[in-house]
Amino acid sequence: MMDFDSTLYFITDSSNYEKDEFLFRVEEALKGGVTLMQLREKNRTTREYIELAQAVHEISKKYNVPLIIDDRVDVMLAADAEGVHVGAEDMPVALARKIIGPNKILGATAKKVPVAVAAYEDGADYLGVGAIYPTTTKVKTVLTSTDTLADICKAVPIKVNAIGGLNPTNLHVLKGIDIDGVCAVSAIMKADSPKKAAEELKKSFLELNK
Numbered sequence: 001m002m003d004f005d006s007t008l009y010f011i012t013d014s015s016n017y018e019k020d021e022f023l024f025r026v027e028e029a030l031k032g033g034v035t036l037m038q039l040r041e042k043n044r045t046t047r048e049y050i051e052l053a054q055a056v057h058e059i060s061k062k063y064n065v066p067l068i069i070d071d072r073v074d075v076m077l078a079a080d081a082e083g084v085h086v087g088a089e090d091m092p093v094a095l096a097r098k099i100i101g102p103n104k105i106l107g108a109t110a111k112k113v114p115v116a117v118a119a120y121e122d123g124a125d126y127l128g129v130g131a132i133y134p135t136t137t138k139v140k141t142v143l144t145s146t147d148t149l150a151d152i153c154k155a156v157p158i159k160v161n162a163i164g165g166l167n168p169t170n171l172h173v174l175k176g177i178d179i180d181g182v183c184a185v186s187a188i189m190k191a192d193s194p195k196k197a198a199e200e201l202k203k204s205f206l207e208l209n210k
């Protein structure tokens with residue numbers, strides 16, 4: 001797997017934006033210091049998902065930020081993105097690893113310690129753990145306690161990122177927990193300035209660990 005930095009993991013959501021506005025916001029976020037990015041599309045045809053992935057990949061490459069594709073191994077391969085993220089209803093982690101090979105980044109969702117350990121054993125490179133706070137971005141999301149987040153960090157040697165409702169003002173609950181980074185959709189995507197929002201979120205996270 002290529003080396004990657006999950007400090008500020010920006011997950012996109014193109015709904016509610018024209019394509020040009022969406023791509024502009026993505027690039028602004030990258031200028032603000034995003035270190036890892038995910039294209040997350042739930043209501044696209046395969047053709048649309050691939051085309052958007054190719055467009056976003058052209059931008060992310062300029063900033064040397066790896067692009068992860070949510071849910072879809074085929075879209076990741078088609079766009080030659082750097083990785084894929086799978087959850088409980090997606091392709092199983094072991095199968096995804098088998099198909100994508102050793103050199104792509106494989107992420108998995110984990111809300112419980114046993115799921116986290118299994119994902120690690122099956123070949124995941126990082127875990128997204130949450131939702132820490134309630135979120136309107138993902139439907140029917142169960143919350144994960146910060147205790148469980150801490151337990152997961154202790155249980156696996158791979159990178160762990162917290163996700164769900166996170167913004168610069170509420171990261172303090174993560175203090176002292178050995179996470180590698182934070183994931184955010186709304187805090188960056190919907191901000192007046194995605195660049196400033198990314199800068200602020202990264203600063204808040206880095207200050208936690210001082």
Ligand code: TZP
Pocket residue numbers: 130131132134135136137138141163164165166183184185186187
């Ligand atoms: N998985 C758990 S919460 C979540 C996902 C994809 C959505 C996070 O979005 P936001 O807007 O940062 O709360």
Ligand code: MG
Pocket residue numbers: 070071085086087088089090
């Ligand atoms: Mg999924």
